[in-house]
Amino acid sequence: MKIKALHHVCIQTDCYENSKKFYVEILGFEIIKETPRFHDRDYNTWLKLGDFMIELQTSKSGTIFSKWSSMNLGPVxxxxxxxxxxxxxxxxxxxxxxxxxxxxxxxxxxxxxxxxxxxxxxxxxxxxxxxxxxx
CATH class of the missing domain: 3.30.720 (Signal recognition particle alu RNA binding heterodimer, srp9/1)
Structure with missing residues (x-):
């Protein structure tokens, strides 16, 4: 297997409008596709900056996210x-x-x-x- 490129990072949010505004208005991403009611989520949205994309999504209905911490395993x-x-x-x-x-x-x-x-x-x-x- 040969990986060609990083395609996207998925970011889950419990404050969708504020997060979307941050990535678009502060960091300069553009909205490629915004899908309401996506697989039991309020939103699933694709944002793009150059060749890099973020998949921004809300929680599935009835799910509560854990708060982010720099002490979590995985990406920091x-x-x-x-x-x-x-x-x-x-x-x-x-x-x-x-x-x-x-x-x-x-x-x-x-x-x-x-x-x-x-x-x-x-x-x-x-x-x-x-x-x-x-x-």
């Missing part, structure tokens, strides 16, 4: 690359979004080969914005 955060971290940070702040993660008293911090900041999406997903692809 999503990371997006930008040209200028400070500019991206100011753009997000300018629309009133303030759920930034603070590390050592700072919202933007230096890492090897660049800078980054992290924000929490309405459903709890941690989103990293960084300016260097080097690892």
């Amino acid at each position: 955060h999503l990371s997006f690359l930008v040209d200028n971290v400070e500019e991206a940070y100011e753009n997000i702040k300018s629309v009133g979004y303030r759920k930034f993660k603070i590390k050592n008293g700072k919202e933007i911090y230096k890492v090897e080969n660049g800078s980054l900041f992290k924000i929490k999406a309405p459903e709890g997903t941690e989103v990293e914005i960084r300016d260097k692809a080097d690892i």
